Structure formats: structure tokens, C-alpha cells
Amino acid sequence: xxxxxxxxLLPSVDEVLNDKTIIELxxxxxxxxxxxxxRKNINSIRKTIINLKEEQAExxxxxxxxxxxxxxxxxxxxxxLSLKKVINATGVVIHTNLGRSLLSDSIKEDVWQVxxxxxxxxxxxxxxxxxxxxxxxxxxxxxxxxxxxxxVVNNNAAAVLLVLSTMSKNREAIVSRGELVEVGGSFRxxxxxxxxxxxxxxxxxxxxxxxxxxxxxINENTGVLLKVHTSNxxxxxxxxxxxxxxxxxxxxxxxxxxIEDLGSGLFxxxxxxxxxxEPTVIDSLRKGADIVTFSGDKILGGPQAxxxxxxxxxxxxxxxxxxxxxxxxxKLTIAALEATxxxxxxxxxxxxxxxxxxxxxxSIDELNDKAKRFYEMIKNENLxxxxxxxxxxxxxxxxxxxxxxxxxxxxxxxxxxxxVSELEERLRLSEDSIIARVYDNKYVLDVRTIFDDEFExxxxxxxxALK
Ligand SMILES: *Cc1c(COP(=O)(O)O)cnc(C)c1O
Numbered sequence: 396x397x398x399x400x401x402x403x404l405l406p407s408v409d410e411v412l413n414d415k416t417i418i419e420l421x422x423x424x425x426x427x428x429x430x431x432x433x434r435k436n437i438n439s440i441r442k443t444i445i446n447l448k449e450e451q452a453e454x455x456x457x458x459x460x461x462x463x464x465x466x467x468x469x470x471x472x473x474x475x476l477s478l479k480k481v482i483n484a485t486g487v488v489i490h491t492n493l494g495r496s497l498l499s500d501s502i503k504e505d506v507w508q509v510x511x512x513x514x515x516x517x518x519x520x521x522x523x524x525x526x527x528x529x530x531x532x533x534x535x536x537x538x539x540x541x542x543x544x545x546x547v548v549n550n551n552a553a554a555v556l557l558v559l560s561t562m563s564k565n566r567e568a569i570v571s572r573g574e575l576v577e578v579g580g581s582f583r584x585x586x587x588x589x590x591x592x593x594x595x596x597x598x599x600x601x602x603x604x605x606x607x608x609x610x611x612x613i614n615e616n617t618g619v620l621l622k623v624h625t626s627n628x629x630x631x632x633x634x635x636x637x638x639x640x641x642x643x644x645x646x647x648x649x650x651x652x653x654i655e656d657l658g659s660g661l662f663x664x665x666x667x668x669x670x671x672x673e674p675t676v677i678d679s680l681r682k683g684a685d686i687v688t689f690s691g692d693k694i695l696g697g698p699q700a701x702x703x704x705x706x707x708x709x710x711x712x713x714x715x716x717x718x719x720x721x722x723x724x725x726k727l728t729i730a731a732l733e734a735t736x737x738x739x740x741x742x743x744x745x746x747x748x749x750x751x752x753x754x755x756x757x758s759i760d761e762l763n764d765k766a767k768r769f770y771e772m773i774k775n776e777n778l779x780x781x782x783x784x785x786x787x788x789x790x791x792x793x794x795x796x797x798x799x800x801x802x803x804x805x806x807x808x809x810x811x812x813x814x815v816s817e818l819e820e821r822l823r824l825s826e827d828s829i830i831a832r833v834y835d836n837k838y839v840l841d842v843r844t845i846f847d848d849e850f851e852x853x854x855x856x857x858x859x860a861l862k
Contacts, residue, residue, distance in 0.1 A: 398452045401444045405457065408433050416463050424470050432469050436462060482849050484831035486803055486841025488754045489693055489793025493830060496692040496793075497750040502734035509730040516726045529714070531729055535736045539662060540676050540687075542704035546713050547691075547732065548722040552587060554688040554701030555656050557722060559591035561713045562652060562686070563618025567596040571604035573636055574623040584623055584656075593618065606637050606645060613649050620646055620653040622684075624674065639674075643683025652685040652709065659793070660689035660702060662739050663746060668756040670791075671799055676704065685709060691728070693793045696751035697735035698728045754843055755791065759802055765842040766804035769850045773806065776858040781809040789843045801843075808838040810861055821860035827852045 396404075411417055411433045421429050440457060447455055483493050498506070509516075519526030529546060536545040548554050559568060568588060575597065576584050588595045596617070598608040609620060620642055639655055646653040657679055666672040673694075679687045686709055691700030701722075703710060713719060724732075738745045746752045757765075766784045773782055787805035810818050818838050822829040827849075832839045840853065 396452060396455065398444055398447060398449060401447075401452060401455060401457070402441070405437060405441060405444075406459075406462075408437065411437070411463075411466075414463060416467065420467065420470060424474055428474065429466075429470065432466050432473070436466050436469070479828070481828035481830055482853065483844045484829060484840040484853070486787065486789035486805070486832070486843050487792035488751060488789065488844060489791060490844075491793055495699070496696045498698065498731055499696070499735065499738060499748045499750060501738070501748045502731060505734040506727060506730045509726055514726060514730075516729070528723070528726070528729060531733055532736070535733055536702065536704060539736055539739050540680060540704045542680055542687075544705065544707040544710035546703045546710050546719070547724055547729070548701045548703070548719065549724060550699050551656070551658065551688055551690040551701040553722040554703045555584070556587050556591050557701075557713055557716060557718050558654055558686055558688060558703060558709075559588055559593045559619070559621075560718055561716045562654070562709055564592040566594065566616050566618030567612075567614070568593045568619045568621045569596045569598055569609055569612045569617060570621045570623065571599045571608070571636060572597050572601050573599060573604055574621075574625055576623055576625055604636055606641050609637060609642065609645055613645075613651065617649075617651050620651055622653065622655045624656060624658045638682070639679055639684050640682040646683070646685070652706070653683065654686045654688070655679050655684040657687055657689040659693040660691065660695035662695070663742055663752065665694075665755065668746075670755065670801065680705065690793075691732055691735075694751060694755070694791075695735065696745075696749035698731040700724055700728050700732055702732075755801070757843060759804070762804040762842055765845075765847065766806060768847070769806055769840075769842055769845070769853075772850050772854045773808075773857060776854050778808075778857060778861050779811045780857075780861055781811070783807050787839065787841055789841055803841055803843045805842065806840040808840070808857065809836070810838070812861070818860055822853075822856055825856045825860065827856055829853055829856060 408430060412421075412430070417429065417433070440462065444452070444455070481493060483490055485493075489495055515526065517526055517528050518524075519530075532547050533545050536542070536547075546557075548557055570584070570588075574584070585595055594616075596612050598604060598612045622637075622639055622642060639653070642653045657674065657676060659673065661673050661675045662677065664672070664675065676687055676689060684705065686703060686705035688701060688703050689695070691697040691702060703713065735749065738748055746756055770782065770784050783806070785805050785807050787803045788800035789803040791799050791801070808818065809815065815833050815836055815838050819831065819833050822831065832841075845853070
């Protein structure tokens with residue numbers, strides 16, 4: 396075919412707009428975007444034809460189906476949201492990079508009601524006048540923690556900042572060197588303390604701090620004693636640290652408040668479920684912490700938030716701190732947090748319905764059943780690969796319980812016709828964004844963090860990737 400003839404065969408934008416597939420697309424995507432994409436694809440073929448030599452033109456033809464497919468693909472890509480669902484097959488339950496905690500399905504309606512309609516966010520219905528956004532969380536959190544008062548801010552880093560700024564500004568906060576933690580990207584306890592205007596008084600050595608170290612550091616300018624839960628690392632070996640109950644005695648003796656930054660907000664004694672013991676918020680308060688701070692989206696399993704509980708006299712002051720306005724939470728957070736906390740009124744319900752707790756407390760039999768169901772589904776695809784169910788290790792994640800690896804069941808895939816990292820990349824870049832680990836030259840899917848309704852799409856994507 397000569398070039399002139401080829402040009403004449405190029406469809407016009409209007410012609411393409413009448414294509415059956417494209418008509419359907421216009422239902423779903425903005426018309427202007429569809430038109431632009433069509434025009435771009437026609438121009439791209441026109442350019443190809445322009446660049447053809449006459450003898451090449453002889454063998455060239457316009458593949459109309461391929462042309463339409465390219466338009467569909469381009470549209471899907473350019474219209475998809477940047478923040479989207481992925482499949483977490485890593486076995487890291489509280490995966491900060493993958494969104495940390497997952498909200499319970501059972502609170503969907505509660506959150507959406509408040510999000511999509513007017514609400515009593517800052518309105519007291521009984522009195523018919525202005526109310527406080529924090530009031531909605533007070534009753535439920537007090538009930539569950541037994542604390543005198545509560546304040547909720549943007550995240551736990553903000554909680555620590557607000558607590559120190561209120562209770563220890565221009566004064567010293569005594570903290571053990573073994574507890575000067577960095578969590579995630581850039582949250583460093585020492586830096587946050589500086590920002591709050593507190594003077595950091597480091598005591599003890601990295602591996603050992605004694606009660607007398609605290610006592611010797613106390614002077615007339617001491618603001619608070621601070622204990623930070625070393626939630627993402629452990630100092631192992633020849634170690635010693637002072638527990639909150641001992642610190643509390645000292646704090647009473649010298650009339651200096653003691654604060655504990657717990658990191659994870661735990662309300663269920665997870666040692667019952669085979670995990671090692673971690674201090675709960677209730678324990679910390681009972682053992683004498685005046686103020687405890689923790690995250691909403693670590694083990695608690697709620698939305699991102701920083702929760703401050705403890706003595707009313709201190710929390711009253713925090714409420715008046717100007718920083719509180721800058722750190723405040725929005726209504727979606729309040730709605731999700733209140734509904735999540737309500738699940739904790741019944742521990743069985745919390746463990747069953749909050750995904751983070753559910754995933755952490757699976758029994759090995761349940762995981763085995765999950766793995767078998769998943770395996771059968773993958774087997775049906777007759778993949779060109781060696782597929783097995785094997786024992787593996789999951790992690791709590793989110794800087795919680797760093798040494799804890801939990802026994803799990805994994806599906807391993809060794810492809811016959813490509814490298815393991817190639818397979819990993821194909822699945823990661825697939826439409827379903829499957830994030831998994833490569834270990835020991837195997838592609839490893841940990842069933843602990845995979846929802847049952849995701850088994851099928853993973854099986855299908857494996858089949859596509861291995862073709
Ligand atoms: C995770 C963590 C924080 C930070 O909490 P965010 O909610 O991520 O701001 C602070 N302190 C400790 C001990 C933590 O484990």
C-alpha cells in the first residue's frame with residue numbers, strides 16, 4: 396500500500412467516537428479526555444506513516460483493534476487515581492508504606508454518614524449551641540482506658556510534641572539514652588523534644604539505665620520524666636531499664652509528672668494469642684503514668700491519630716495550648732476512631748472485626764486452611780512454575796514488636812521461564828498492584844495479610860505474568 400492510500404485509511408476522530416468500545420468509554424470517562432486520547436493516537440500513527448519509506452509502506456497496515464486497545468489502556472492509566480488499593484502479600488501486618496492499619500468493614504457506614512452529611516461535629520445537640528469536636532471521643536476512650544481525660548491529635552508524633560510543649564517547655568525532660576528512638580522516616584524523639592522547647596536531659600547508657608540515674612538528674616528545672624517504649628528495636632544482652640511503676644514512685648516523691656510514649660495503642664493482651672507480651676495502655680496508666688500517648692493506626696487498628704490519655708490537670712492545659720489547633724483531627728478521623736473504639740467494648744468483636752487484630756491472631760490452622768484454598772485456586776491456572784505451600788514468618792510491622800516473627804503459611808512460586816525478580820516486578824506493576832517478597836530465590840505470598848477475596852485476582856495475575 397502506498398503512503399497516500401495509508402493516510403486515507405486513517406480514521407477521523409468522529410469515526411472513532413462512533414466505535415462501540417469507545418461509546419462505552421465515554422460513559423465512564425470525561426468526553427474531552429477520550430477525544431484527546433483518540434487524537435493523540437491518530438497523530439502517532441500519522442507520524443509513523445510520514446516516517447515510512449515508500450518501500451516500507453508496502454508492508455504497513457493499520458491494525459484497528461490494536462489502535463482501540465491502546466486508547467483504552469491509555470485512558471485507564473491517565474484517569475486512575477494515584478492513591479489506590481494494593482494487595483499486601485508481604486505478611487507485614489502494620490505496613491507503614493502500605494497504609495498501616497486497615498479500618499474495619501463494620502464501621503464503613505458510620506464513617507460515611509458523617510462524611511457525606513452534616514454532623515454535630517462542633518455542635519451540642521442537647522444544649523442547642525456550640526460544642527467541642529473532642530467531646531465525641533471522650534466518653535468512649537475514658538471508658539476503655541479508665542483515664543481521667545483524653546485528647547486526640549493528628550498522630551503520635553504530634554501527641555508527643557504537644558505533651559512536651561505543654562508540660563516541659565523551657566524545662567528539662569529526663570529520658571534514658573536507651574530510649575532515644577527514631578521511628579519511620581524521620582521521627583526522632585530528640586528532635587521532637589527540641590521542637591517542643593524542652594531541654595533534653597539524657598541519662599544512663601545505651602544498654603543500661605537505673606532508677607538512680609533518673610534521681611541524680613532531677614533538679615529544680617526538671618519538667619517531666621519521659622519513658623519511650625522502644626517499639627521498633629530492642630537493646631539486647633546486658634541491659635537494664637526502669638519500668639513505669641518504679642518511675643512513678645520516683646515521680647511522686649519529687650512531684651514531677653511521668654509520661655510514657657507507648658507507640659502502639661494496645662488494648663488486648665495479645666499474649667493470649669501466642670504473641671509475646673507488650674504493655675497495654677491500661678497497664679501503663681495503672682502502673683502510674685500520668686500521661687500516656689499512642690498511635691491510632693498501629694495495633695489499635697484505627698485511623699491515623701495520636702491519642703493522649705491521663706490526668707485531667709495536664710490534659711486541660713494541653714487543650715488550651717495553641718498548638719492543639721494546628722494539630723487537630725478532622726471529622727473523618729473522629730468518626731473512624733469512635734467507631735473503632737466502640738468495637739473494643741467487646742474484646743471478641745474487636746479481635747474478629749478489626750483487620751489488624753484479626754491478622755495478628757490467626758491460628759496456624761486457620762492460616763493453613765487459607766493457604767490450601769489459595770493453592771487450589773492457583774493450581775487451577777496450570778502455571779508454568781513450581782508452586783508450594785511452605786512455612787514462613789510474618790511480622791507485626793509498624794515499628795511494633797521488632798523481634799516478633801509469627802509463624803505463618805506462605806505460597807512460594809518458582810517460575811520455569813523467567814527470573815523471580817521479573818515475576819515480582821510484573822505482579823507489582825499489574826493492575827492489581829501485588830506487593831510480595833522475594834526470598835531464597837522464590838516469590839513468596841504470605842496468606843496472613845491477603846484477604847480471601849484477593850486470592851482469585853492474584854491467581855489470574857500470576858497466570859498472565861507467567862505467560
Ligand atoms: C510509632 C511511634 C511514634 C510515632 O507515631 P505516629 O503515629 O507515626 O506519629 C512515636 N513514638 C513511638 C514510640 C512509636 O512507636
